[in-house]
Amino acid sequence: MTSTARSAAEFVPAGADLAALRSAACGCRGCDLYQGAIQTVFGEGSPDARVMMVGEQPGDQEDRKGHPFVGPAGRLLDKALAEANIDRGQVYVTNAVKHFKFTERGKRRIHQTPKRTEVLACLPWLEAELSRVKPDLVVCLGAVAAKALMGSSFKLTEHRGEVLLREDYRLIVTVHPSAVLRAPDRDAAYREFVDDLVSVREAMK
Ligand code: URA
Ligand code: SF4
Numbered sequence: 001m002t003s004t005a006r007s008a009a010e011f012v013p014a015g016a017d018l019a020a021l022r023s024a025a026c027g028c029r030g031c032d033l034y035q036g037a038i039q040t041v042f043g044e045g046s047p048d049a050r051v052m053m054v055g056e057q058p059g060d061q062e063d064r065k066g067h068p069f070v071g072p073a074g075r076l077l078d079k080a081l082a083e084a085n086i087d088r089g090q091v092y093v094t095n096a097v098k099h100f101k102f103t104e105r106g107k108r109r110i111h112q113t114p115k116r117t118e119v120l121a122c123l124p125w126l127e128a129e130l131s132r133v134k135p136d137l138v139v140c141l142g143a144v145a146a147k148a149l150m151g152s153s154f155k156l157t158e159h160r161g162e163v164l165l166r167e168d169y170r171l172i173v174t175v176h177p178s179a180v181l182r183a184p185d186r187d188a189a190y191r192e193f194v195d196d197l198v199s200v201r202e203a204m205k
Contacts, residue, residue: 004169006031006119008124009162018047018132021125025098031121033099034144035139038063043129050204051086052169053077055095056176057071060109063100067185068093073177077141080177086199089139090204092133096148097122111178119148130168139200142176160197161204172200 008030013020022042025184028034041058044067061071069077081088096119102109114122126148130138140146143156149171150164156173164171175189183189 001105003180005022005121007121012124013034013126016128018129021128021132025125026033028125030100030124031099031118033097033118033122036102037099039066040098041066041068041095041100042098042125043092043134044068045094047092047094047133050090050131050136051139051141051200052092052130052137053141054149055093057095057097057111057114058100059178060100061082063109068095068179073163073179074178076177076190080194080197083194084201086197086201086204092129092135092179094129095192096126096145098125114144116147116152119144123148135169137200137203138166138171139197140171140173142174142179144176145174161199163199166186170203172196172203174200 008028010032011024011028013024016024025040025042028040041062042067043077055069058068059071059073062068081091097114099113101118103111138149140149144158147154161172162173175193177193179191180186180193
């Protein structure tokens, strides 16, 4: 028996530029995550960016505002990028999954990690972004993004900070900024995160 997994593929318009991709993504029904979230949060940044940063999925604030990395994790990322001397104008920021997945606890919406099937369903959007932006360097923020691009057996801890060669770009994996916020020793975790971004800046040369 063959079963066709649902995916974003049928919603991705062939030959579309980034702006057209972004508007098409608003209507994506490639998995069930669109049902609970407020809106699709597509990637943002210069179409000529040399670096693409890939997070996991939008959080509560990103879902409300419609922009990636505008909540607490985004503020930490911005601060760390500045400290590593990376110009935000050279960075395109996106997520492996474009809709917020959560459970409700009272009035709060608590983040839930997307399932592998949801990450795979959403991958056509990330692939389309990669093929339009054509970054030299891709930075995976956390294991979900890393496994989306490197396969489910990829171990972030074994390759953190290394420059990995892919066919069309180089790739560096680091932790997710939310993991820095949750770390028991937040200052140390933050410094290690900035160190990884310094490796990113060096790889941009
Ligand atoms: N975490 C992510 O992975 N992406 C966002 O856009 C915000 C928080
Ligand atoms: Fe489409 Fe991705 Fe949203 Fe699922 S999470 S509905 S695949 S945009």
